[in-house]
Amino acid sequence: MRPRLQETFSASKFDFLINNAGTGLSTPFAETTVSQLDEMYSIHFKAGYFFAQHALEYLNDGGGIVNISSGLTRIIFPGSSAYASMKGALEILTKYLAKELGNRKIRVNIVAPGAIETDFNGGTVRDNQGINDHIASLTALGRVGLPTDIGPVVAFLCTEEAYWINGQRIEVSGGQAL
Template sequence: MSTTKIALLTGGSRGLGKSMAQHLAKKGLDVILTYHSQQAEAAGVVGEITALGRKAVALQLDTSTVNGFDAFFEQVKTALRDTFGTAKFDFLINNVGTGLYAPFAETTEEQFDQALTIHFKGSFFLTQKALPLLNDGGGIVNISSGLTRIINPSSSAYASMKAAMEVLTKYQAKELGSRRIQVNIVAPGAIETDFGGGRTRDNKQINAHLASLTALGRVGLPEDIGPVVAFLCTDEARWINAQRLEASGGMSI
Protein backbone atom coordinates (compact mmCIF):
# COMPACT_ATOMS: atom_id res chain seq x y z
CA MET A 1 0.00 0.00 0.00
CA SER A 2 1.21 3.49 -0.80
CA THR A 3 2.22 5.76 2.08
CA THR A 4 2.62 8.79 -0.17
CA LYS A 5 -0.22 11.31 0.07
CA ILE A 6 -2.28 11.77 -3.09
CA ALA A 7 -4.07 14.93 -4.23
CA LEU A 8 -6.95 15.06 -6.71
CA LEU A 9 -6.81 18.42 -8.48
CA THR A 10 -9.46 19.64 -10.91
CA GLY A 11 -8.31 21.82 -13.77
CA GLY A 12 -4.63 20.96 -13.61
CA SER A 13 -3.51 21.34 -17.22
CA ARG A 14 -2.63 25.04 -17.26
CA GLY A 15 -2.58 28.31 -15.34
CA LEU A 16 -3.07 28.17 -11.60
CA GLY A 17 -3.86 24.46 -11.66
CA LYS A 18 -0.60 23.61 -13.40
CA SER A 19 1.34 25.54 -10.76
CA MET A 20 -0.62 23.79 -8.01
CA ALA A 21 0.17 20.38 -9.52
CA GLN A 22 3.87 21.19 -9.80
CA HIS A 23 4.12 22.41 -6.21
CA LEU A 24 2.13 19.50 -4.83
CA ALA A 25 4.72 17.22 -6.42
CA LYS A 26 7.56 19.32 -4.99
CA LYS A 27 5.99 18.84 -1.57
CA GLY A 28 6.17 15.07 -2.09
CA LEU A 29 2.57 14.36 -3.09
CA ASP A 30 1.36 12.25 -5.99
CA VAL A 31 -1.27 13.88 -8.17
CA ILE A 32 -4.43 12.97 -10.07
CA LEU A 33 -5.20 15.99 -12.21
CA THR A 34 -8.18 16.63 -14.45
CA TYR A 35 -8.53 18.48 -17.73
CA HIS A 36 -11.55 19.49 -19.78
CA SER A 37 -10.17 19.52 -23.32
CA GLN A 38 -6.41 20.18 -23.09
CA GLN A 39 -5.27 16.57 -23.06
CA ALA A 40 -1.80 17.28 -24.46
CA GLU A 41 -1.17 20.03 -21.93
CA ALA A 42 -2.34 17.75 -19.12
CA ALA A 43 0.01 15.02 -20.35
CA GLY A 44 2.83 17.56 -20.24
CA VAL A 45 2.09 18.33 -16.59
CA VAL A 46 2.07 14.60 -15.83
CA GLY A 47 5.49 14.38 -17.45
CA GLU A 48 6.82 17.23 -15.31
CA ILE A 49 5.54 15.59 -12.14
CA THR A 50 7.06 12.26 -13.14
CA ALA A 51 10.38 14.02 -13.73
CA LEU A 52 10.20 15.23 -10.11
CA GLY A 53 10.05 11.60 -8.99
CA ARG A 54 6.35 11.55 -8.18
CA LYS A 55 3.45 9.67 -9.76
CA ALA A 56 0.68 11.40 -11.70
CA VAL A 57 -2.36 10.61 -13.83
CA ALA A 58 -4.52 12.94 -15.96
CA LEU A 59 -8.26 12.22 -16.31
CA GLN A 60 -10.86 14.02 -18.40
CA LEU A 61 -13.63 15.74 -16.44
CA ASP A 62 -16.39 18.22 -17.21
CA THR A 63 -17.40 19.70 -13.86
CA SER A 64 -20.53 21.22 -15.40
CA THR A 65 -21.98 17.74 -16.03
CA VAL A 66 -22.89 16.47 -12.58
CA ASN A 67 -24.44 13.25 -13.88
CA GLY A 68 -20.99 12.27 -15.15
CA PHE A 69 -19.36 12.29 -11.71
CA ASP A 70 -20.10 8.65 -10.86
CA ALA A 71 -18.34 7.48 -14.02
CA PHE A 72 -15.45 9.84 -13.30
CA PHE A 73 -14.91 8.41 -9.83
CA GLU A 74 -14.88 4.90 -11.27
CA GLN A 75 -11.90 6.12 -13.33
CA VAL A 76 -10.37 7.55 -10.18
CA LYS A 77 -10.75 4.17 -8.42
CA THR A 78 -9.01 2.45 -11.32
CA ALA A 79 -6.17 5.01 -11.32
CA LEU A 80 -5.73 4.70 -7.56
CA ARG A 81 -5.47 0.92 -7.83
CA ASP A 82 -3.37 0.64 -10.97
CA THR A 83 -1.02 3.62 -10.67
CA PHE A 84 -0.82 4.34 -6.95
CA GLY A 85 -1.50 0.93 -5.41
CA THR A 86 -4.15 2.18 -3.03
CA ALA A 87 -7.91 2.68 -2.76
CA LYS A 88 -8.21 6.25 -1.48
CA PHE A 89 -6.69 9.70 -1.86
CA ASP A 90 -5.94 12.41 0.70
CA PHE A 91 -6.66 15.87 -0.68
CA LEU A 92 -9.27 17.29 -3.05
CA ILE A 93 -8.61 20.67 -4.68
CA ASN A 94 -11.60 22.24 -6.42
CA ASN A 95 -9.77 24.51 -8.84
CA VAL A 96 -11.82 24.39 -12.05
CA GLY A 97 -13.26 27.73 -13.09
CA THR A 98 -14.18 29.98 -16.00
CA GLY A 99 -14.44 33.73 -16.27
CA LEU A 100 -17.69 35.67 -16.49
CA TYR A 101 -17.50 39.41 -17.08
CA ALA A 102 -20.92 41.00 -17.49
CA PRO A 103 -22.64 43.93 -15.78
CA PHE A 104 -25.36 42.87 -13.33
CA ALA A 105 -28.06 44.48 -15.48
CA GLU A 106 -26.92 42.60 -18.59
CA THR A 107 -26.10 39.13 -17.22
CA THR A 108 -28.23 36.53 -18.99
CA GLU A 109 -29.87 33.52 -17.40
CA GLU A 110 -27.75 31.27 -19.62
CA GLN A 111 -24.53 32.93 -18.43
CA PHE A 112 -25.70 32.71 -14.83
CA ASP A 113 -26.69 29.03 -15.02
CA GLN A 114 -23.45 28.00 -16.72
CA ALA A 115 -21.31 29.78 -14.16
CA LEU A 116 -23.40 28.50 -11.25
CA THR A 117 -23.01 24.90 -12.41
CA ILE A 118 -19.24 25.15 -12.77
CA HIS A 119 -18.37 27.29 -9.76
CA PHE A 120 -20.85 26.12 -7.14
CA LYS A 121 -23.06 23.17 -8.07
CA GLY A 122 -20.20 21.25 -9.69
CA SER A 123 -17.85 21.74 -6.76
CA PHE A 124 -20.62 20.96 -4.26
CA PHE A 125 -21.52 17.60 -5.76
CA LEU A 126 -18.03 16.61 -6.89
CA THR A 127 -16.88 16.96 -3.29
CA GLN A 128 -19.91 15.03 -2.06
CA LYS A 129 -19.16 12.19 -4.49
CA ALA A 130 -15.48 12.23 -3.46
CA LEU A 131 -16.10 11.68 0.23
CA PRO A 132 -16.10 7.85 0.18
CA LEU A 133 -12.68 7.90 -1.50
CA LEU A 134 -11.19 10.64 0.70
CA ASN A 135 -9.05 9.44 3.58
CA ASP A 136 -9.93 10.48 7.11
CA GLY A 137 -7.36 13.05 8.22
CA GLY A 138 -7.13 14.47 4.69
CA GLY A 139 -8.21 17.81 3.39
CA ILE A 140 -10.19 19.85 0.89
CA VAL A 141 -9.00 23.09 -0.69
CA ASN A 142 -11.59 25.19 -2.47
CA ILE A 143 -10.72 28.14 -4.69
CA SER A 144 -12.45 31.50 -4.36
CA SER A 145 -11.49 34.94 -5.67
CA GLY A 146 -10.36 38.28 -4.34
CA LEU A 147 -13.55 39.59 -5.96
CA THR A 148 -15.63 38.42 -2.98
CA ARG A 149 -13.91 41.25 -1.04
CA ILE A 150 -12.82 43.65 -3.79
CA ILE A 151 -15.96 44.82 -5.58
CA ASN A 152 -15.24 45.15 -9.29
CA PRO A 153 -18.12 45.95 -11.69
CA SER A 154 -19.03 43.16 -14.13
CA SER A 155 -18.22 40.36 -11.71
CA SER A 156 -21.45 40.17 -9.70
CA ALA A 157 -22.51 36.65 -10.73
CA TYR A 158 -19.03 35.12 -10.61
CA ALA A 159 -18.14 36.70 -7.27
CA SER A 160 -21.47 35.74 -5.71
CA MET A 161 -20.86 32.10 -6.58
CA LYS A 162 -17.36 32.28 -5.12
CA ALA A 163 -18.87 33.79 -1.97
CA ALA A 164 -21.19 30.79 -1.83
CA MET A 165 -18.11 28.55 -1.95
CA GLU A 166 -16.64 30.48 0.99
CA VAL A 167 -19.73 29.80 3.12
CA LEU A 168 -19.82 26.17 1.97
CA THR A 169 -16.18 25.79 3.06
CA LYS A 170 -17.11 26.59 6.66
CA TYR A 171 -20.00 24.15 6.62
CA GLN A 172 -17.82 21.43 5.15
CA ALA A 173 -15.16 22.04 7.80
CA LYS A 174 -17.77 21.78 10.55
CA GLU A 175 -19.51 18.69 9.20
CA LEU A 176 -16.36 16.80 8.17
CA GLY A 177 -14.43 17.61 11.33
CA SER A 178 -15.40 14.29 12.87
CA ARG A 179 -13.35 12.66 10.12
CA ARG A 180 -10.45 15.06 10.82
CA ILE A 181 -10.80 16.50 7.31
CA GLN A 182 -9.66 20.12 7.05
CA VAL A 183 -11.42 22.41 4.60
CA ASN A 184 -9.99 25.77 3.54
CA ILE A 185 -10.47 28.16 0.65
CA VAL A 186 -7.81 30.18 -1.20
CA ALA A 187 -8.79 33.51 -2.79
CA PRO A 188 -6.33 34.61 -5.49
CA GLY A 189 -6.20 38.24 -6.54
CA ALA A 190 -5.57 39.29 -10.15
CA ILE A 191 -3.25 36.73 -11.79
CA GLU A 192 -1.48 36.69 -15.16
CA THR A 193 -3.01 33.62 -16.84
CA ASP A 194 -5.27 32.97 -19.84
CA PHE A 195 -8.26 33.06 -17.46
CA GLY A 196 -11.00 35.32 -18.79
CA GLY A 197 -9.32 35.47 -22.18
CA GLY A 198 -5.99 36.49 -20.66
CA ARG A 199 -7.14 40.05 -19.97
CA THR A 200 -5.03 40.55 -16.84
CA ARG A 201 -1.95 39.18 -18.57
CA ASP A 202 -2.35 40.68 -22.05
CA ASN A 203 -4.11 44.04 -21.57
CA LYS A 204 -1.39 46.45 -20.47
CA GLN A 205 -3.85 49.03 -19.19
CA ILE A 206 -5.73 46.51 -17.04
CA ASN A 207 -2.45 45.04 -15.82
CA ALA A 208 -1.05 48.44 -14.84
CA HIS A 209 -4.29 49.47 -13.12
CA LEU A 210 -4.43 46.29 -11.06
CA ALA A 211 -0.75 46.62 -10.16
CA SER A 212 -1.42 50.16 -8.94
CA LEU A 213 -4.09 48.83 -6.56
CA THR A 214 -1.74 46.23 -5.09
CA ALA A 215 0.52 46.98 -2.15
CA LEU A 216 3.36 44.89 -3.58
CA GLY A 217 3.14 46.80 -6.87
CA ARG A 218 2.40 44.08 -9.41
CA VAL A 219 -0.28 41.59 -10.39
CA GLY A 220 0.08 37.98 -9.37
CA LEU A 221 1.61 35.03 -11.20
CA PRO A 222 0.58 31.36 -11.03
CA GLU A 223 3.76 30.79 -9.02
CA ASP A 224 2.29 33.01 -6.29
CA ILE A 225 -0.70 30.69 -5.80
CA GLY A 226 0.50 27.13 -6.41
CA PRO A 227 2.73 27.01 -3.32
CA VAL A 228 -0.08 28.31 -1.08
CA VAL A 229 -2.42 25.50 -2.13
CA ALA A 230 0.36 22.92 -1.84
CA PHE A 231 1.17 24.14 1.67
CA LEU A 232 -2.43 23.52 2.75
CA CYS A 233 -1.93 19.89 1.71
CA THR A 234 0.98 19.33 4.08
CA ASP A 235 1.22 18.38 7.73
CA GLU A 236 2.59 21.85 8.51
CA ALA A 237 -0.90 23.23 7.79
CA ARG A 238 -2.71 20.65 9.92
CA TRP A 239 -4.22 23.22 12.31
CA ILE A 240 -5.54 25.58 9.62
CA ASN A 241 -9.23 24.90 9.14
CA ALA A 242 -12.32 26.73 7.84
CA GLN A 243 -10.19 29.67 6.69
CA ARG A 244 -10.27 32.00 3.69
CA LEU A 245 -6.67 32.71 2.66
CA GLU A 246 -6.42 35.62 0.26
CA ALA A 247 -3.27 35.60 -1.88
CA SER A 248 -3.46 38.94 -3.68
CA GLY A 249 -0.31 40.82 -2.79
CA GLY A 250 -2.42 43.23 -0.77
CA MET A 251 -4.98 44.40 -3.36
CA SER A 252 -7.24 47.28 -2.38
CA ILE A 253 -6.14 47.50 1.24
Protein backbone atom coordinates in the same frame (compact mmCIF):
# COMPACT_ATOMS: atom_id res chain seq x y z
CA MET B 1 -13.01 7.12 -9.61
CA ARG B 2 -11.61 4.10 -7.76
CA PRO B 3 -10.38 2.24 -10.90
CA ARG B 4 -8.54 5.37 -12.06
CA LEU B 5 -6.92 5.83 -8.64
CA GLN B 6 -5.85 2.20 -8.65
CA GLU B 7 -4.53 2.26 -12.23
CA THR B 8 -2.73 5.59 -11.98
CA PHE B 9 -1.55 5.71 -8.38
CA SER B 10 -1.90 2.13 -7.09
CA ALA B 11 -4.19 3.49 -4.39
CA SER B 12 -7.87 3.32 -3.55
CA LYS B 13 -7.96 6.62 -1.63
CA PHE B 14 -6.29 10.03 -1.66
CA ASP B 15 -5.44 12.68 0.93
CA PHE B 16 -6.35 16.03 -0.63
CA LEU B 17 -8.90 17.38 -3.06
CA ILE B 18 -8.23 20.71 -4.76
CA ASN B 19 -11.39 22.25 -6.29
CA ASN B 20 -10.07 24.67 -8.90
CA ALA B 21 -12.71 24.87 -11.62
CA GLY B 22 -13.31 28.21 -13.19
CA THR B 23 -14.35 30.35 -16.10
CA GLY B 24 -14.81 34.07 -16.20
CA LEU B 25 -17.77 36.29 -16.92
CA SER B 26 -17.55 40.06 -17.29
CA THR B 27 -21.17 41.10 -17.69
CA PRO B 28 -22.94 43.88 -15.79
CA PHE B 29 -25.65 42.74 -13.38
CA ALA B 30 -28.44 44.32 -15.44
CA GLU B 31 -27.32 42.43 -18.54
CA THR B 32 -26.58 38.99 -17.03
CA THR B 33 -28.82 36.32 -18.53
CA VAL B 34 -30.35 33.31 -16.84
CA SER B 35 -28.14 31.12 -19.02
CA GLN B 36 -24.97 32.94 -17.92
CA LEU B 37 -25.93 32.72 -14.25
CA ASP B 38 -26.78 29.03 -14.60
CA GLU B 39 -23.38 28.41 -16.19
CA MET B 40 -21.57 30.25 -13.37
CA TYR B 41 -23.60 28.25 -10.83
CA SER B 42 -22.86 24.93 -12.51
CA ILE B 43 -19.13 25.53 -12.87
CA HIS B 44 -18.23 27.46 -9.73
CA PHE B 45 -20.60 26.15 -7.09
CA LYS B 46 -22.54 23.05 -8.11
CA ALA B 47 -19.49 21.24 -9.51
CA GLY B 48 -17.41 21.92 -6.40
CA TYR B 49 -20.27 20.95 -4.11
CA PHE B 50 -21.01 17.61 -5.73
CA PHE B 51 -17.43 16.73 -6.64
CA ALA B 52 -16.45 17.12 -2.98
CA GLN B 53 -19.49 15.11 -1.93
CA HIS B 54 -18.62 12.30 -4.35
CA ALA B 55 -14.95 12.39 -3.35
CA LEU B 56 -15.71 11.84 0.36
CA GLU B 57 -15.84 8.10 -0.23
CA TYR B 58 -12.25 8.20 -1.48
CA LEU B 59 -10.82 10.92 0.79
CA ASN B 60 -8.69 9.66 3.66
CA ASP B 61 -9.57 10.71 7.19
CA GLY B 62 -7.10 13.38 8.25
CA GLY B 63 -6.87 14.74 4.70
CA GLY B 64 -8.29 17.94 3.36
CA ILE B 65 -10.11 19.92 0.75
CA VAL B 66 -8.84 23.20 -0.67
CA ASN B 67 -11.36 25.18 -2.65
CA ILE B 68 -10.33 28.06 -4.89
CA SER B 69 -12.30 31.29 -4.70
CA SER B 70 -11.44 34.79 -5.88
CA GLY B 71 -10.40 38.14 -4.50
CA LEU B 72 -13.56 39.40 -6.21
CA THR B 73 -15.61 38.20 -3.23
CA ARG B 74 -13.96 41.10 -1.32
CA ILE B 75 -12.93 43.52 -4.07
CA ILE B 76 -15.96 44.79 -5.97
CA PHE B 77 -15.34 45.02 -9.71
CA PRO B 78 -18.35 45.92 -11.91
CA GLY B 79 -19.33 43.11 -14.25
CA SER B 80 -18.29 40.36 -11.85
CA SER B 81 -21.49 39.93 -9.81
CA ALA B 82 -22.45 36.48 -11.15
CA TYR B 83 -18.93 35.06 -10.94
CA ALA B 84 -18.16 36.53 -7.51
CA SER B 85 -21.55 35.47 -6.09
CA MET B 86 -20.84 31.83 -6.93
CA LYS B 87 -17.35 32.05 -5.44
CA GLY B 88 -18.95 33.59 -2.34
CA ALA B 89 -21.28 30.61 -2.12
CA LEU B 90 -18.24 28.32 -2.32
CA GLU B 91 -16.67 30.27 0.57
CA ILE B 92 -19.74 29.60 2.74
CA LEU B 93 -19.75 25.94 1.72
CA THR B 94 -16.10 25.73 2.82
CA LYS B 95 -17.05 26.70 6.38
CA TYR B 96 -19.89 24.19 6.48
CA LEU B 97 -17.66 21.39 5.21
CA ALA B 98 -14.96 22.28 7.73
CA LYS B 99 -17.52 21.83 10.50
CA GLU B 100 -19.31 18.78 9.09
CA LEU B 101 -16.14 16.87 8.14
CA GLY B 102 -14.30 17.70 11.36
CA ASN B 103 -15.30 14.36 12.87
CA ARG B 104 -13.13 12.72 10.19
CA LYS B 105 -10.31 15.22 10.88
CA ILE B 106 -10.70 16.50 7.30
CA ARG B 107 -9.87 20.16 7.16
CA VAL B 108 -11.42 22.41 4.52
CA ASN B 109 -10.08 25.81 3.51
CA ILE B 110 -10.47 28.20 0.62
CA VAL B 111 -7.78 30.21 -1.15
CA ALA B 112 -8.85 33.48 -2.77
CA PRO B 113 -6.31 34.68 -5.34
CA GLY B 114 -6.22 38.28 -6.42
CA ALA B 115 -5.62 39.12 -10.08
CA ILE B 116 -3.23 36.53 -11.53
CA GLU B 117 -1.44 36.43 -14.89
CA THR B 118 -3.05 33.34 -16.45
CA ASP B 119 -5.26 32.51 -19.41
CA PHE B 120 -8.32 32.94 -17.15
CA ASN B 121 -11.03 35.07 -18.74
CA GLY B 122 -9.17 35.11 -22.04
CA GLY B 123 -5.86 36.13 -20.46
CA THR B 124 -7.13 39.65 -19.73
CA VAL B 125 -4.83 40.32 -16.76
CA ARG B 126 -1.85 38.66 -18.42
CA ASP B 127 -2.26 40.09 -21.93
CA ASN B 128 -3.75 43.56 -21.45
CA GLN B 129 -0.90 45.79 -20.26
CA GLY B 130 -3.27 48.60 -19.25
CA ILE B 131 -5.31 46.32 -16.99
CA ASN B 132 -2.15 44.70 -15.65
CA ASP B 133 -0.62 48.10 -14.82
CA HIS B 134 -3.84 49.32 -13.19
CA ILE B 135 -4.13 46.27 -10.93
CA ALA B 136 -0.43 46.49 -10.08
CA SER B 137 -0.97 50.11 -8.99
CA LEU B 138 -3.71 48.95 -6.59
CA THR B 139 -1.56 46.18 -5.10
CA ALA B 140 0.68 46.83 -2.09
CA LEU B 141 3.49 44.65 -3.50
CA GLY B 142 3.34 46.57 -6.78
CA ARG B 143 2.57 43.84 -9.30
CA VAL B 144 -0.06 41.41 -10.48
CA GLY B 145 0.15 37.90 -9.10
CA LEU B 146 1.70 34.89 -10.83
CA PRO B 147 0.55 31.27 -10.69
CA THR B 148 3.72 30.55 -8.70
CA ASP B 149 2.37 32.88 -5.98
CA ILE B 150 -0.72 30.71 -5.47
CA GLY B 151 0.51 27.12 -5.83
CA PRO B 152 2.79 27.13 -2.79
CA VAL B 153 -0.03 28.39 -0.55
CA VAL B 154 -2.33 25.60 -1.74
CA ALA B 155 0.50 23.09 -1.29
CA PHE B 156 1.16 24.37 2.25
CA LEU B 157 -2.47 23.74 3.19
CA CYS B 158 -1.85 20.10 2.29
CA THR B 159 0.93 19.66 4.85
CA GLU B 160 1.01 18.56 8.48
CA GLU B 161 2.26 22.04 9.41
CA ALA B 162 -1.12 23.42 8.28
CA TYR B 163 -3.14 20.87 10.24
CA TRP B 164 -4.66 23.46 12.60
CA ILE B 165 -5.89 25.68 9.77
CA ASN B 166 -9.52 24.81 9.12
CA GLY B 167 -12.53 26.68 7.76
CA GLN B 168 -10.46 29.65 6.67
CA ARG B 169 -10.49 31.98 3.67
CA ILE B 170 -6.91 32.82 2.79
CA GLU B 171 -6.55 35.69 0.36
CA VAL B 172 -3.37 35.57 -1.72
CA SER B 173 -3.33 38.90 -3.52
CA GLY B 174 -0.14 40.75 -2.67
CA GLY B 175 -2.28 43.24 -0.78
CA GLN B 176 -4.59 44.12 -3.66
CA ALA B 177 -7.04 46.96 -2.88
CA LEU B 178 -6.19 47.28 0.81
